[in-house]
Each structure stands twice: as structure tokens, then as C-alpha cells.
Amino acid sequence: MTSKTILIGSPNSGKSLLFNRLTGLNQKVANFPGITVNIKSGKSIVDPEQVLMDFPGVYSLHAISGEEKISVEAFYAGLKDPEVSSVVCVVDTTRLEKGLIFALQVLNACAEHNKPVVIAANMIDVLNNHGMTMDLEGLAAALKVPVVAISAKSGLGLGDLQALMASHRDSPSAYASALGSNDTAKGNIIASDDSIVHRQAQQLAASFGPKGDLLINSQTRLDQFFLHSWFGGISFILIMFLLFQSIFTWAAPIMDGVESILQFAANVVVPLLPAGAVSDFVSDALFGGIGAFLVFVPQIFILTLVVGMLEDSGYLARAAVICHKPLRIFGLTGKSFIPMLSSVACAIPGIYAARTVDSPRKRWLTYLAIPLMPCSARLPVYSLLIAAFIPATGVFGGLVGWQGFAMVSIYLFGILCGLLVTALVSRSSAVLQTDLPFVLEMPPYRLPSWKPLLRNAWDRSKHFVTKAGKVIFMVTVVIWVLGYFPNQGADLGESWLGYMGKVIEPAFAPFGLDWKYGVAILTSFLAREVFVGTLGTLFGIEGGEENMISLVEHIQNSGLPIGAGFALLVFFSIALQCVSTLAVLRRETGSWRLPTQLFVSYSIFAYSAAWLTFVIVQSIAG
Amino acid sequence: MTLWDLKQGTSATVESFCTALQSEYRTRLSELGFHPGEQIACVLSPSLGAPKLYRVNNTVYSLDDSVASLITVA
Numbered sequence: 001m002t003s004k005t006i007l008i009g010s011p012n013s014g015k016s017l018l019f020n021r022l023t024g025l026n027q028k029v030a031n032f033p034g035i036t037v038n039i040k041s042g043k044s045i046v047d048p049e050q051v052l053m054d055f056p057g058v059y060s061l062h063a064i065s066g067e068e069k070i071s072v073e074a075f076y077a078g079l080k081d082p083e084v085s086s087v088v089c090v091v092d093t094t095r096l097e098k099g100l101i102f103a104l105q106v107l108n109a110c111a112e113h114n115k116p117v118v119i120a121a122n123m124i125d126v127l128n129n130h131g132m133t134m135d136l137e138g139l140a141a142a143l144k145v146p147v148v149a150i151s152a153k154s155g156l157g158l159g160d161l162q163a164l165m166a167s168h169r170d171s172p173s174a175y176a177s178a179l180g181s182n183d184t185a186k187g188n189i190i191a192s193d194d195s196i197v198h199r200q201a202q203q204l205a206a207s208f209g210p211k212g213d214l215l216i217n218s219q220t221r222l223d224q225f226f227l228h229s230w231f232g233g234i235s236f237i238l239i240m241f242l243l244f245q246s247i248f249t250w251a252a253p254i255m256d257g258v259e260s261i262l263q264f265a266a267n268v269v270v271p272l273l274p275a276g277a278v279s280d281f282v283s284d285a286l287f288g289g290i291g292a293f294l295v296f297v298p299q300i301f302i303l304t305l306v307v308g309m310l311e312d313s314g315y316l317a318r319a320a321v322i323c324h325k326p327l328r329i330f331g332l333t334g335k336s337f338i339p340m341l342s343s344v345a346c347a348i349p350g351i352y353a354a355r356t357v358d359s360p361r362k363r364w365l366t367y368l369a370i371p372l373m374p375c376s377a378r379l380p381v382y383s384l385l386i387a388a389f390i391p392a393t394g395v396f397g398g399l400v401g402w403q404g405f406a407m408v409s410i411y412l413f414g415i416l417c418g419l420l421v422t423a424l425v426s427r428s429s430a431v432l433q434t435d436l437p438f439v440l441e442m443p444p445y446r447l448p449s450w451k452p453l454l455r456n457a458w459d460r461s462k463h464f465v466t467k468a469g470k471v472i473f474m475v476t477v478v479i480w481v482l483g484y485f486p487n488q489g490a491d492l493g494e495s496w497l498g499y500m501g502k503v504i505e506p507a508f509a510p511f512g513l514d515w516k517y518g519v520a521i522l523t524s525f526l527a528r529e530v531f532v533g534t535l536g537t538l539f540g541i542e543g544g545e546e547n548m549i550s551l552v553e554h555i556q557n558s559g560l561p562i563g564a565g566f567a568l569l570v571f572f573s574i575a576l577q578c579v580s581t582l583a584v585l586r587r588e589t590g591s592w593r594l595p596t597q598l599f600v601s602y603s604i605f606a607y608s609a610a611w612l613t614f615v616i617v618q619s620i621a622g
Numbered sequence: 623m624t625l626w627d628l629k630q631g632t633s634a635t636v637e638s639f640c641t642a643l644q645s646e647y648r649t650r651l652s653e654l655g656f657h658p659g660e661q662i663a664c665v666l667s668p669s670l671g672a673p674k675l676y677r678v679n680n681t682v683y684s685l686d687d688s689v690a691s692l693i694t695v696a
Contacts, residue, residue: 059650059653059654060649060650060653062646062649062650062653064646064647064649064650094680095679095680095681097655097679097680098653098654098655098679098681101653102653195652195657198652198653198657205679219682220665220666220682223665223666223675223682224666227666227668227672227675228668229668229669229670232668317684320684321668321672321673321675321684322668322672324672324673324686325670325671325672325673325686328686334673436647437647437685437686437688437689438673438684438685438686438688438689439650439651439654439683439684439685439689440673440683440684441654441681441682441683441684442675442682442683442684
């Protein structure tokens, strides 16, 4: 008979690593609607009848954030589930007192529901390496529950733990009768009063825990370096530089590879289809539309991997400390840094990374900034417009080029817009949600575990394709149908999309754009980079992104005023033209409210700023 | 004196929490080890007002002034 075991523990207790060890990484992710809480579940590799449920790490069963409340409620719901045969509470033996406070809360809750508990005393290998020991039998006798020494990292003691879980499954009545015969687990040793729980944890740790100071001095020395006024700043810049290199340089060959595979597949598949609408649909909508989005998957994989590596090493917590004070000026927190940083590659992983911002209000403000970060999908648009309107000359003997300067400026403009929006909104909006103070645990520095990181990056990429891909597919079909009919793609200008472009032309006329640019902007609401492809098609050039130079010449020859070029740059740096961002925001927030608000407000903001830019630049240019 | 006033490399004992700190945060800070009677060491005080690093029970936490200045130490 299948039974479930709940794995619970504080953050950084090594719980997830234990879960991966016990399940061999065969996990699936279940999501609760509304708030981001993932409970992973997987079958034990030694006993397929045993399903392990990995609950999100929480510091306490007294939840203070909305996310914690959902986790704790899910834990209590799990205790009521008759299929749950046992609970494994993971405790970090190097920080025993803190772990025992939480373990006592868990024991109390489990005793109320007659669920057997096993304390997994993790990181016993660290104690061993320091020549330290702890009295496991004494602790087990005091708590009246089994305490198993394990190392999730090395696998030490996992056999004993699995044997205990199996025994709880096979003889569930043994624990209940034990509870009936003595009431120790039901409130004798385990008091529910917070101050008593704390005192008990302190006494237990003093009596049975390792004696001596375990915090490795190297952690303090590394902190003194990474948070030093000068070295800390320099190392921060260097690490960020490497991160950007990974996003833009290291991902490029893989992205090119994906593009080549898609092109090869298109060349094989399309000729096999009968000429006409079906062939055009597969070629334009499937390979053209969906393919453009799949090209970004390697970037998401690499970014997730590198950010995960930084997180696993313990550095990200330090980066959050460095950025906390500057970001607070703009209503954000140091924990907002990583989501915003990730968004420079792509807003999707940035939105996922915002899960680490535990304050709901700060997370909400982070969501406002994310779509304004200069994501990589804006790059082709910026490259095209800058090449068309900014001279390829420079100053200081060509050392500083105007085009490069323009690119840096437009990037900084986006970041500045994001920070200004959060600063304004944080000061003007009422504080309706509970805000959390900045208390961040500094995890020990350690070498990253590659296998779980690769798995996580793969899962994130797969999730991106399967979830956001559905929305992108639907919009692609709509755009393609509008652009293809009624003249079977013979003339885009005469298509329904073309008519719509002419209808919306007056809307873009105030900043000097004709219907072609209107259509390109319209299609770019699917994904920003579509703008370049659409313009290429409109100018009668196949594959606009591949023939950037000729497209640049076409734009220059089209008589577009310079003010319109600048207006387009400003428009694209603000407007939220990304269906996947909206879809993922909807998924993370549980409603369409925030995505709709952001889409409408950033469209108005983009339009107004573009118009203002056009007026100013045209007046200067005469 | 508040926890925020603690100089790098020095220790103090938590006396109480200011009433401005909500009770749920007091509970949480207690659970993390910042409870009256506990000794806290300031292990790092970065410049420019960045959050400081405090060590309690073999764990290091970073607290900014909005929290640390609401914990009275002696």
C-alpha cells in the first residue's frame, strides 16, 4: 500500500538535498493557486510504495507571511491526510538550538494528529569533520521520538532513516498505542508556549548537542571580504560581469544551435506539406512564431544555472545585503536585486526569482520593476533603431562610439524607469499588505551541487516552454490568421492585420510613424523581437533579423524622422509587449489584475514618453 | 542601547523588544535566537549603513536598521 511521508525543516537545513537523495530527483511540482508554494513529491528510490512530500522550508509554524501561511496550512492539511504515515523533521545539527525550536513545534503538531515523527539530525558529517559528537540517544529519549544521524550530502545514515519510514508505514498502530501508553509526546516534554519551547530547545541543545563553537571562521573571513567597502564592491561588479557574460556570450552559441535546428526542421518538414495555408502556417506561425520564442530557452537555462550556482554558493545572500540600502531608497529591498538582475536577460526567470522576496509588498513592487528591466528581447529592436538613427562615429578617436553610448543609455533608461516607478508607487500607494522587516540568514559558503542545479535549470526551462508556450502559441495563431487572410499571404498590407494597421495609424502619427510601423508595433505585443521580423516582411525583405543592414537602409530611406526613431526606442524600453511575461505574472499572482494594470499603465506611459521624446528631439533637430 | 548601535566585534545581551515591533515579528526573532537573555555578537558592520551581520547560536543573520534599532541590548 502506498503511503506518504512529509519532509519538513527550516530553510538551509538540507531538507531539499535529502529529498533529492531519497527520491533520486524524480520529483513533480504541484502548485497551489494564488500564491507560489511548491510541494514537491517523489517516490523513494528504495521503496516505490513510499511517496515523499517536500514541504517548503519555514522557520516556524507561526507563519507571518502569506506564503508561509499557505505552507503551514498545507502541512496541517497533510497531517490530517490518512495516507500520511510519518513526518521527517530535518534539523541542522551544526545549529541545533534553532532547529530544535522548530522541531518541538512540529512534534507538538504531530502529536495532536497522532502522526509519528522522525528527527533527521542532518550534517552529522560536518560534526565528524570537526571531531565533535552529539548525544543522539539522549535526545531521542528526551523527545520520545527516533533521532537518526544523517548526512544528506554524503548519504550517511539514509538507510536507517528509510527503514524507520518503512516501519511507520507497516505498523501505524504501534505509534498510536505508544502515545496512549505514555503521554510524553502529547504535551509533557513538548509545551506549546513559545517561551517554554525556546527554553526547552536551549536545554536540549546544551544537554545533547555538540559542545563547542562550530561556525567556521572561514565564513566570517569570506564575509569580511565580500562585504568589504572596496573589495566587496569590486567583487560584486566582477561577479555581475560574469553573470552577464553567461547570459549574452555563453548562451549565444546554444541559441544559434537551437535556431539552426529549427531552421533545419523547417526545411525538412515544410516541403513535405501541400503548398498553401497549411504549409504557410507551419512555416510562419509554428517555425517562425514559436521558433522565435524557443530560441530564448537556452538563455533561461544558463541564467537559472548560474543564478542557482551563486545561490547555492551562499553569495546571493551577500549580494542582497550589498544592494539593500540603495534599493530601499526606491521602495524595494535587497532581496529584489536578484529578480531584477535576472530580468535583464528575460523577465520570466526574473518573475520566478521574485519568489525569494518574502515581503508581499516588496515582491509586488519588484513585479512592477521587472517589465521595465532591459530584457534581451529588446536587443534586436534597439540594435536596429540605433544602427538606423545613430551615426557610427565616436569621440576620443573612435574609442567611445555614439552607437555604444546610445545602447548603454537606453539600458540605463529602462533600469531608471523601473526604479522611479517603484519609488513613486511605494510612496503613493497605501500599505495594505503586511510588510516584513529585513532579516536574512547568511548561509554558509559551500561548493554548489551540480546535479540538483542542472535539474532545476532543466525544470525551469521545461516549465517555460510548456506553460508560457501555450499562450504564445494561441497568440501566434491569431496574429498569423490576421496577417494571412483574406489574400492567403500575398500582400500583408491588404490583410486583416494590414487593415488594422491602417486603422491604428492615426494613433502612432503623433510621433511620426506610418501604418507599417503601427503593424510592427501591433505584432510586437506578441514578443518584442517580432517587431524586427514584421518590419522586414513589410519592407519586402525575407528574414529581417538576419539582414539587419539592409533593413537599416530601408528604414533610413523610408523618410522616418529622427524624432520618431528616438520615440520608438523610448516606447520599446517601457511598453510591456510580452505575452509570456503577462502569462507568468498572472500565474504567480493568481489573477489577471496585476498583469492587466501593468499592461495598460505601461502602454500609456510608453505612449506619452514616446510622444514627448518625438516633440523634444524634433524641436532640437529642427 | 539598541542592537544597531553594537560595534563590530562586540557582543551584548538582548534585553527587550521595542513596542513598535509587531508581536508576530518578536515571536519570529525569538525563534531565530534573538530573545531576551541571549548573547548576540555583531560580526560585521559594513559601511554606508548597509545591513549588519549578527551571530546568534552559531548562525549569522543580516538585519537592517529598521529591525535592529528596535531590539534593546545591554
